[in-house]
Amino acid sequence: MSQKPANTDLPSQREVLNALSPFVTELTQRHLDSRKLWMPSDLLPAHEQTDAEHDADMQKLRERARGLPDSVRVAVALNLLTEEGLPHFHRLIAIYMGYEGAWATWNNMWTAEEDRHGCILRDYVRDARIFDMRALEQLQYEYIEAGFNPQWQDDPYRLLAYTSLQEKATQTAHANAGRIAGQYDPLLQRILAHISADESRHYAFYRDAFAEVLKQDSNRALAALAAVAPALAMPGHTIAGYAQMSEVERRAGIYGPREYLKLVEDLVRHWTIDKLTGLSSVGRAAQDKLMQLPTRLARIAEYVESKAHTRSFSFDFIYQRAFEMAVGTR
DSSP states (O other): OOOOOOOTTHHHHHHHHHHTHHHHHHHHHHHHHHOOOOOHHHHSOOOSSOOHHHHHHHHHHHHHHTTSOHHHHHHHHHHHHHHTTHHHHHHHHHHHHOSSSHHHHHHHHHHHHHHHHHHHHHHHHHHHTOSOHHHHHHHHHHHHHHOOOOOOTTOHHHHHHHHHHHHHHHHHHHHHHHHHHTTTOHHHHHHHHHHHHHHHHHHHHHHHHHHHHHHHSHHHHHHHHHHHGGGOOOTTTTSTTHHHHHHHHHHTTSSSHHHHHHHHHHHHHHTTGGGOOSOOHHHHHHHHHHHHHHHHHHHHHHHHHHHOOOEEEOOGGGTTOOEEEOTTOO
16 A cells, blocks of 8 residues: 655745744634633533423423424534534644644634534433434444544645635534524524634634735645645545435535535635735646636536435434425425
């Protein structure tokens, strides 16, 4: 079995990232100044001395949750499983960005914040009784056991490009799932809104960190972004049944090619990719590829939509209950 080629640019890339440490510290402080730290128990209280009113609230929660459509349940399951993949991402950031210094300080704080997302979603689905928990836990176990090792070629710039795209995608998925879920259970919408707000702030950190890398090392940053953006491997893509769950989210209007197209357009515009000058041949080729990417993604979205037809879905975690979804319906 052949070994992958070593990233000969890594030493100089690390120099760039180390030089950005003061800026990363500023971004981290900006994040801390803007957040309002919340805990899962703020949204779903749990303590030893529960009373009859609390028990009644739990019963009302379960009654509301019974009305959740299976499409929303699938979206919540996929969002939960994705959040539970946190160990993969803490490990990757530590490997690519280091175990000490400003980047590590961010990674540890980010991990602590992200950990609450899986906790609160798990608390909710357990209290609401909307899944076969054994089946869901089996998926979670298999996802963690399988690992997650994207083809980033030991390039830390690819990690920053990926996290910029991925955090925005996750924010969008949580926000849109919450908007639909709110028609049935306002508490679930509130929970997803809290998570989405966190993801928005995390996105701002990675987006602005990568913007600075683009300024300092334009050619290699553009090449990294051009390698990652055309076919983003979303967190959780190794989960059994991921393609079917993603299709449910797309049909429900929660997340799909159209949403990814929009976030790519927004980032290309925010990073002013078209205005970068003084590039090498490699940088110009990557720039051209990125400027053409929205058109390509629009064609992909149109193709997916043109081939769609009414389809039946069934998942173990909702007791193998079959449900049908037409194109673009909930």
